[in-house]
Amino acid sequence: MFAIRQARRSGISALRARGNATLQTPETVDHSSTPAPPLVQAVEAESSTKPAASNANEALEDDEPKKRKGPYKFWPTTRPSISLERPREYNRPIGVGVLPAYDEALAYIKRDSSRLSAELTHCKTQLEAAEKEGNASEVERLKEKVKILEVQSEINLPSVRWKARNGLADMSKPVYRHLLEQRWREEGDLDLLMERIHQMNVVPDMLPSLHPSFDLRLNFPEPPPEDIRLRTRVKRKYEKVEPGVYLLPEQTRKPPMMYATVFHTDTRLYTLLMVDLDVPDPENETFQSYLHWMHPNIPLSSSTTAITLQGTHTKYIPPHPQKGTPYHRYVMLLVPQTGEQPIEVPHFSESDRLGFDYRDFAATYGLDASQGGGAHMWREVWDETVTKIYQDVLKTEEPVFGRMPKVDYYKEMKKVKKYI
Amino acid sequence: MASSLLSLRHINPPLRVAQTSVRYAAREVNTSDPRTDIIRRVLYPSNLRNRASPVGNWRPDVARRLQRAIPSVQAHETIERAWLLHQRHVRKSRQSELDRKFQCMRTAMEKLRELDLQRYRAANELEDPRARSEEELELLKTAKAPEKKAMEARIRGLFPRELRVPTETPSRDGWNYDWVPPSRPTQ
Numbered sequence: 001m002f003a004i005r006q007a008r009r010s011g012i013s014a015l016r017a018r019g020n021a022t023l024q025t026p027e028t029v030d031h032s033s034t035p036a037p038p039l040v041q042a043v044e045a046e047s048s049t050k051p052a053a054s055n056a057n058e059a060l061e062d063d064e065p066k067k068r069k070g071p072y073k074f075w076p077t078t079r080p081s082i083s084l085e086r087p088r089e090y091n092r093p094i095g096v097g098v099l100p101a102y103d104e105a106l107a108y109i110k111r112d113s114s115r116l117s118a119e120l121t122h123c124k125t126q127l128e129a130a131e132k133e134g135n136a137s138e139v140e141r142l143k144e145k146v147k148i149l150e151v152q153s154e155i156n157l158p159s160v161r162w163k164a165r166n167g168l169a170d171m172s173k174p175v176y177r178h179l180l181e182q183r184w185r186e187e188g189d190l191d192l193l194m195e196r197i198h199q200m201n202v203v204p205d206m207l208p209s210l211h212p213s214f215d216l217r218l219n220f221p222e223p224p225p226e227d228i229r230l231r232t233r234v235k236r237k238y239e240k241v242e243p244g245v246y247l248l249p250e251q252t253r254k255p256p257m258m259y260a261t262v263f264h265t266d267t268r269l270y271t272l273l274m275v276d277l278d279v280p281d282p283e284n285e286t287f288q289s290y291l292h293w294m295h296p297n298i299p300l301s302s303s304t305t306a307i308t309l310q311g312t313h314t315k316y317i318p319p320h321p322q323k324g325t326p327y328h329r330y331v332m333l334l335v336p337q338t339g340e341q342p343i344e345v346p347h348f349s350e351s352d353r354l355g356f357d358y359r360d361f362a363a364t365y366g367l368d369a370s371q372g373g374g375a376h377m378w379r380e381v382w383d384e385t386v387t388k389i390y391q392d393v394l395k396t397e398e399p400v401f402g403r404m405p406k407v408d409y410y411k412e413m414k415k416v417k418k419y420i
Numbered sequence: 421m422a423s424s425l426l427s428l429r430h431i432n433p434p435l436r437v438a439q440t441s442v443r444y445a446a447r448e449v450n451t452s453d454p455r456t457d458i459i460r461r462v463l464y465p466s467n468l469r470n471r472a473s474p475v476g477n478w479r480p481d482v483a484r485r486l487q488r489a490i491p492s493v494q495a496h497e498t499i500e501r502a503w504l505l506h507q508r509h510v511r512k513s514r515q516s517e518l519d520r521k522f523q524c525m526r527t528a529m530e531k532l533r534e535l536d537l538q539r540y541r542a543a544n545e546l547e548d549p550r551a552r553s554e555e556e557l558e559l560l561k562t563a564k565a566p567e568k569k570a571m572e573a574r575i576r577g578l579f580p581r582e583l584r585v586p587t588e589t590p591s592r593d594g595w596n597y598d599w600v601p602p603s604r605p606t607q
Contacts, residue, residue, distance in 0.1 A: 093492040105502030112505060158498045180514045
């Protein structure tokens with residue numbers, strides 16, 4: 001029988017061995033005084049045993065696997081499937097008496113909330129009276145106060161905050177609109193979008209200033225699976241796109257699913273635009289824009305979630321970054337229309353799409369992106385799919401770009417013998 | 421409530437990256453010479469990871485202790501909000517009380533201005549806090565150093581400071597019922 005023996009240190013490892021120190025060998029270890037250090041898996045198991053009355057908020061924290069095989073992988077968190085169609089009731093995070101501070105805090109918040117609600121009803125009656133009188137300044141002051149009270153009276157309630165966090169926000173209530181807007185603006189989503197837009201130079205290249213006022217989310221199908229066999233057998237799910245990332249041309253073959261969280265209650269009209277900023281212009285040795293998609297007069301308000309388009313204006317042409325060009329930036333904009341009336345934009349033909357000037361277009365039709373709207377962007381690089389797009393959709397010869405051939409100044413000289 | 425971009429939680433750094441296989445005990449060997457002991461301890465410090473390090477650069481028990489202190493993120497947030505709300509209420513009530521007092525003072529001064537302009541001017545005059553009356557100057561000449569210091573530091577409007585250190589039992593001389601505070605100059 002083989003016995004497993006510890007190999008003797010030799011060569012370099014012998015030099016590294018520290019013979020003078022006392023080592024903690026199995027014989028010298030005193031298990032009673034110095035317990036073994038806890039294992040990583042044990043810590044995870046401990047953190048996963050949470051109190052019994054745990055709600056979905058706890059599930060939002062990391063769900064790490066119990067055992068990891070192979071190299072460490074970044075494990076993406078999944079949101080629980082709660083939405084307005086599949087609502088879940090709010091429960092207390094911990095039981096009564098577990099944390100006296102929590103019970104006291106809850107009581108305090110409820111008292112404050114009821115006091116503010118009473119003040120709100122009083123303010124509303126005052127507002128009605130002022131409106132009947134016709135006192136404009138008083139009406140305005142009271143309207144502001146009512147707005148503030150509507151938010152303040154419910155913003156501290158844990159049930160309201162939980163619902164806002166978990167997709168159960170009722171957009172007809174100002175509290176939820178306030179909480180969602182605060183989350184979008186302050187917890188990083190807007191910052192990320194603006195960072196990418198400014199870093200990719202969308203702002204000076206396409207428009208002078210862009211200040212989004214609502215959260216626009218784009219979903220494109222996920223990239224094809226690595227296993228070639230599964231590529232035609234697995235249905236691709238739509239995944240959300242982070243602004244600025246690279247997408248494959250086959251992901252953007254079809255128009256995306258667009259979702260917007262709009263924070264204003266009144267219905268305003270927006271124009272949808274999708275523009276490619278990096279189409280090469282060989283004659284002028286520069287780059288120009290290409291209009292991929294346009295749709296004016298889209299009504300949006302806080303009650304709309306998914307953006308549905310009525311009919312087609314300028315139909316969607318999939319992005320086709322040309323071979324030999326550096327990466328192309330694609331910008332999706334929902335620009336607010338300054339006028340109240342719907343605008344009449346003529347349909348863009350195939351030839352008009354190339355060389356689209358956004359600044360000109362915005363000036364003509366009264367579109368101002370600095371007043372609000374939604375924005376998104378991504379990048380793409382040439383792929384074999386682009387060849388198919390040129391064959392099927394555009395039905396033109398695929399251009400291939402490259403550097404100009406180097407001028408050979410010694411071409412004539414090479415023909416002549418130098419040494420006679 | 422989490423902050424900025426890290427709240428998107430796409431990054432989960434691994435908990436334990438490197439681990440040595442050799443472990444040195446803290447104090448094991450008893451040699452006659454304490455110097456070699458010290459040298460050994462300096463060259464081969466203990467890397468037994470049984471408990472959290474006293475200086476705080478290795479704390480494996482943080483997760484367990486945090487879980488005990490803050491069992492629920494939502495509860496923590498609620499308590500935090502309630503406390504800040506309470507602080508806001510206290511702050512607001514103090515400020516409004518102060519504002520009310522200030523407004524009362526202001527209306528009183530306005531009324532005085534309407535009634536008697538001379539007295540109003542007298543009430544509004546600034547006072548030199550370092551000015552002393554003749555009485556006080558006489559007292560200062562004969563006073564001891566700590567008394568002199570206290571007199572010079574006396575600010576008008578504040579409660580007059582007593583020089584005596586409060587004791588548990590009264591003094592041998594008894595209580596001075598006839599003590600009169602030095603008069604301040606009137607202008």
